[in-house]
Every structure is written in structure tokens, then in C-alpha cells.
Amino acid sequence: MDTNRSSPARLWDAALGGKDHFDADRKLLNELLTSVPDLMTTAEELRQWLLRVGRYLVDRAGTDQFLDCGFGLPRQERLHETLQRINPDTNVIYVDKDPTVVAYGKAMLVDNDRTFCIAVDPGKPDELMANDIIRKNLDLDRPIALMLTNIVHLIEDDNQASDLMAAYVQALPSGSFVALSHLYDPADGSRHAAIARTLEEKIRQGLGSCKFRPLEQISSYFDGLDLVQPGLVKLFEWWPYGPRLIEAVDMDKLMLCGLGRKR
Numbered sequence: 001m002d003t004n005r006s007s008p009a010r011l012w013d014a015a016l017g018g019k020d021h022f023d024a025d026r027k028l029l030n031e032l033l034t035s036v037p038d039l040m041t042t043a044e045e046l047r048q049w050l051l052r053v054g055r056y057l058v059d060r061a062g063t064d065q066f067l068d069c070g071f072g073l074p075r076q077e078r079l080h081e082t083l084q085r086i087n088p089d090t091n092v093i094y095v096d097k098d099p100t101v102v103a104y105g106k107a108m109l110v111d112n113d114r115t116f117c118i119a120v121d122p123g124k125p126d127e128l129m130a131n132d133i134i135r136k137n138l139d140l141d142r143p144i145a146l147m148l149t150n151i152v153h154l155i156e157d158d159n160q161a162s163d164l165m166a167a168y169v170q171a172l173p174s175g176s177f178v179a180l181s182h183l184y185d186p187a188d189g190s191r192h193a194a195i196a197r198t199l200e201e202k203i204r205q206g207l208g209s210c211k212f213r214p215l216e217q218i219s220s221y222f223d224g225l226d227l228v229q230p231g232l233v234k235l236f237e238w239w240p241y242g243p244r245l246i247e248a249v250d251m252d253k254l255m256l257c258g259l260g261r262k263r
Contacts, residue, residue, distance in 0.1 A: 006206045008150055009101045013073040015043035020073045020104065028206035035198050038249035042235070046181060049235045049257055050149055051082050053179045056228075056239060056259070057145045058086045063177060065138050066092045068147040069122035073104055079147070080115040090114065091137050095128060097121040122151050125167040143175035143262075152221065153183040156204075156211045165221040172262055178225055181235070181257040185212035196254050218256055225260025232258035 006028040010021035014029045017040070032039055057063040064087055068079055080092040094105050094117040105117030116137060120128045128134065138144060146168060155161040169178065185196040196212040203210035219232055230237060235257050236248055 005208075007098050007100070008070065008154060008207060009072045009096065009098045011207070012043055012150070015040050016047065018073060020100065024206075028202070031202050031206065032199060035195055035202065036249070036251040036254075039251050041249050042251035042255060045235045045252060046149065046255065046257075049181070049238055050079060050147065050179070051077065052239050052241075053147070053259055054079050054082050054145075055086065057177055057179075058083050058090060061177065061261075063143055063145045064090045065142065065144045066090065066147065067095060067128075067134070067138070067144060068092060068149075069095045069128075070149050070151045072096075072149075073101055078108070080109075080112070084114065088114075092116075093118060093134055093137060095120050095122050122148070123155065123164060125164065125171055129171045141173055143177070144172055145177045145179065146172060147179045149179075149181050152180065153211055153213065154207065154209050156209045158211075158213075158217070161211070161213075162220065166223070169224045169262060174262055176262045177228075177259060178222070178262070179257070179259045180218075180221060181255060182218045182221075183210070183212045184218065184234075184254050184256045185214055186253075187214040192250065192253050195250055199254070212254070215256065218258075222258060222260040225262055228259040228261060232256055 003022045004024055006025045010025040011028055014021040014025045066083065083090040083092060092115045096102055097119060102117055102119040109115045109117055116133050118131055118133050120131055122128065152161050155164060186193045200210050200212045233256065234252060235255055236244060236252055238257050
């Protein structure tokens with residue numbers, strides 16, 4: 001583990017007010033805050049969106065198998081806790097290549113026989129779907145919910161990102177769901193487009209890779225899937241708990257999310 005360079009999981013831990021990060025993560029966070037002072041608000045918005053999607057999938061869609069890729073470091077409410085509160089028989093497998101995340105995840109789940117944490121690169125779907133723990137604990141002939149949070153925008157090569165999404169969609173059984181969040185570039189010459197360009201460069205310098213993408217490109221990642229309403233939208237627009245009472249901050253407008261169901 002290189003503590004002199006930030007990692008996505010530790011950066012988001014810092015943004016969420018956690019304690020499991022290092023000076024490099026705090027330094028990158030402070031760099032980003034100079035461009036988007038309300039970044040921490042969006043980090044929490046992203047976490048809440050993931051939990052809302054999880055509730056929908058278990059309660060409304062009847063899904064009881066989850067693959068959560070890039071799940072990050074422990075927080076007060078983990079996805080499996082939300083899901084298993086609704087349906088205790090839900091199986092959840094967390095996937096990450098960050099050794100810090102995997103170590104914390106395994107310690108957190110030591111007494112949970114329906115939730116596991118595995119060290120696999122989410123960017124390698126063939127290797128992931130062939131993993132013994134996944135094959136033992138998930139029925140690959142029944143629908144699975146794949147959660148891809150803050151993964152695809154760390155792949156700069158457009159063809160590689162498209163191939164990754166296509167491989168996942170192909171590997172999942174019919175009736176499965178894919179939940180995706182992705183950094184968004186309006187690409188319209190606006191102030192928010194300029195912020196996206198600035199953030200992209202700062203994140204690239206801190207993490208090694210980053211790509212904000214336009215709406216059309218992110219939409220293409222749902223090929224082979226039927227988008228669940230309201231479609232591909234900003235985090236706060238996807239099944240909010242109620243009417244929005246505060247104005248969206250800049251970073252809220254630079255991340256899109258969607259949920260698609262495989263035909």
C-alpha cells in the first residue's frame with residue numbers, strides 16, 4: 001500500500017469525514033475543495049443514492065443478490081445492512097482491489113455469513129465472475145444487482161470503459177440490474193463544464209486517472225439495459241426522499257447516475 005499517493009476509497013473516506021486516510025488523501029481533497037467547496041455534500045449524496053437504489057432493488061424489484069464494486073471504507077450504514085434489514089436472506093459480495101478496503105471489509109463482516117469481501121480488480125469482469133466466492137454464494141442463473149460506484153470514470157480510455165461495461169452486461173443473467181454513477185462533463189462551454197475540466201486534471205494528478213464524460217457517452221454504457229425511471233440523471237434527481245429543500249451545489253451537477261435492467 002502506497003500511503004504517499006491518494007486512493008479513491010481513502011479520498012472518499014476523507015470527503016465523508018472518516019478517519020481511515022492519510023496526508024496524501026487530505027492533500028488531494030483540499031485541492032478539490034478549492035474548485036468545489038461543497039464536495040463533501042455530494043459525497044454524502046452519492047452514499048445516500050446507493051442506499052436508495054439498494055432499497056428499491058430489494059423491496060420493489062425482489063433482488064436478493066448483490067455485487068458491490070468499489071464499495072469504499074466502512075461507514076455508519078453499509079449497503080448490506082440496509083439490504084438485509086429488508087430481506088435477511090440477501091447475499092452481498094463487496095469487491096475492491098484496494099488492500100486497505102479489503103482488510104477493513106473482511107474485519108467488518110467476520111460474523112455475517114451472507115456477506116463477503118473479495119480482493120479482485122473490478123476492471124477485470126472475467127476474473128471477477130469466475131471468482132470462487134462469487135460462484136459459491138451467488139446463483140449466476142438468477143438476477144444479480146451490480147453496483148458500479150466511482151469505477152468507470154477512473155478508466156480514461158473510452159474504448160476500454162465501453163468494453164468493460166459491455167462485458168459486465170453480457171456476463172449478467174437476464175433480469176439483472178446495473179447501477180452506475182459517473183463523473184459528468186456538460187461539454188457545453190458553461191461554467192460547470194470548466195469546473196469539470198479543472199477537477200478532471202486535479203483528480204488525474206492525485207489518483208493517476210480520471211475522465212469526466214458527456215451524457216451521450218455515459219448513456220451508451222446502458223446498452224442492452226432498460227433504464228429504470230427517472231433514467232440517467234443527477235444523484236439528487238433519482239428517487240429522492242422528498243422535495244429538494246436546498247439548492248444543488250456545483251458538484252451535484254457533475255455526477256450522473258442510473259439503474260438499468262438487463263432484458
